[in-house]
Amino acid sequence: MAHLLPAASHDRILLKASFHRPLRAARLELAGREFEGRRSDADGLHYSFDARALTPDRTHTLQLRDAAGDRLCDPWPLRTLPAPNAAPRRLRILLYTCAGGPEHFWTPRFEEPFIPIALRRRLLARALSFQPDVAIANGDHVYWDLHSKFGIGMANSPQAWWRAGWFDQDAPVLGGANEEVLRGAVGPQIAGLYGTLFRSTPMVFLQDDHDHLENDEADEERRTFPPTPFMIDAARATQKLYYPELFAGPELPRTWSREGLSESFGSLRYGRLFEALLYDCRRHLTNQRDPARSDEFSGFVPADIEAWLIQRTRRGATRHCVHMPSTPILWSAGKWGEWYPDVLDEAGDLRADRDKPYWPSGWKAQHDRLLEAASARRDRIPLFASGDLHALGLGRIHGTGDLNLSANPVVSLLVGPPGTGELTWPSRFRGTPPLPSRTLEAEEWQPALEANGFTLLDVTPDEMTVRLFRWKPEEGIDVLPTLEPFLERTLERPA
Secondary structure, three states: OOEEEEEEOOOOEEEEEEOOOOOOOEEEEEOOEEEEOEEOOOOOOEEEEEEOOOOOOOEEEEEEEEOOOOEOOOOEEEEOOOOOOOOOOOEEEEEEOOOOOOOOOOOOOOOOOEOOHHHHHHHHHHHHOOOOOEEEEEOOOOOOOOOOOOHHHOOOOHHHHHHOOOOOOOOOOOOOHHHHHHHHHHHHHHHHHHOOOOOOOOEEEEOOOHHHOOOOOEOOOOEOOOOOHHHHHHHHHHHHHHOOOEEOOOOOOHHHOEOOEEOOEEEEEEOOOEEEEEEOOOOOOEOOOOOOOOOOOOEOOOHHHHHHHHHHHHHOOOOEEEEEEOOOOOEEOOOOOOOOOOEEOOOOOEEOOOOOOOOOHHHHHHHHHHHHHHHHOOOOOOEEEEOOOOOEEEEEEEEEOOEEOOOOOEEEEEEOOOOEOHHHOHHHHOOOOOEEOOOEEEEEEEEEEOOEEEEEEEEEOOEEEEEEEEEOHHHOHHHHHHOOOOEEEEEEOOO
16 A cells, blocks of 8 residues: 545545555445445546545544455544534544645756655644544645746746656646556655645644645736646645545535535534634636626635635534634735735735735635634634645634724734755745734734644633644754643633
């Protein structure tokens, strides 16, 4: 077995697995039943498994076998989540972002853009030692940019050709020569990183810009998003081969789901205690710039998904509801693909009083509507936990534009990146660390910190406790087995 990544709901388990040799067939044994694997690629190296109608909140023993009935790996345990009407008292979630990045992509000065995969595995192993019930990887699982200014150093570089080959962007990703390129490009970043490390921890994988093989950029020559058909094909193929889709969740518009699963939008439900609303802010963004035209809509998510998010926020029955967009709120680094109009001026300062090229005001308007809905539920902590910015941070927003949120300020969490190296911190290639947008009235409990790390979120009926963990390679690997949080803050539900 090369890798194994599971997802679980209260009555369903999904598995994505790959193997070092082609298989004619594979099946999953679980709860006294057999589930035939579905081949995901042309060669029989990748399979997906879908076990349904399972008992909630139970530890199941899983076993994979080949066509001859021989074991493909040792049996292992995995627990389904509590039923929607159950009342669990505790939940622990592991959160992180930006775990991807190929090894051995050197600059002319032989600097590494990403830390070695072996170190990422040690950091994630420390996170798993706290026994989270669920893990959520919020975007940027791979880096193999095609068109942006990073493309010459990534997907279009001689090193990319030597390690994987170059994509034919006029051909499908799966079923031809591109399939082998995809395995060489993204396989080491996912299968090589995870292996079977998370086999007993239900996972959630939310996609962002780099998962579409691109960085979010805009200039006179191109805007990298909305994605091209090839970029969408590549993101779908990566998801199909390597990690589970999202569970659609209650009331998700049927346009965006199939067989209860969704590529870009979904929900993680943990009984009546907790719901996470998960949304990719890249694949379906629109960027028309004329807000006066009624036939145009600008948003990071489509209008019907925004309506779904607001409906779940206002009317959902769980004690806690946390938004988990792939693009963070509160902080800006002056780049194009943000909620905010902030830009970096000649003095290196962020400011929001200038025109931001190719940026539509509808993005910020959608941001304000989502924050207003979250703040309006006065019986909940309005928490947004996001990735993308390669940082750890915690703060809250008291106001945005003319909108006063001070009665129930919106909390924002940057969950931390396991994979970022010295060259890929925002301050290195954008000229500034993440800073609060000038359009907000906000406070930082922990200013955005550029360090490798992860977050643990502990949830009980009346509070959520955030614990942030940081680490840098220069601290040495000996500290990883005993790494402790550098910040802990408990958020209490409003009285």
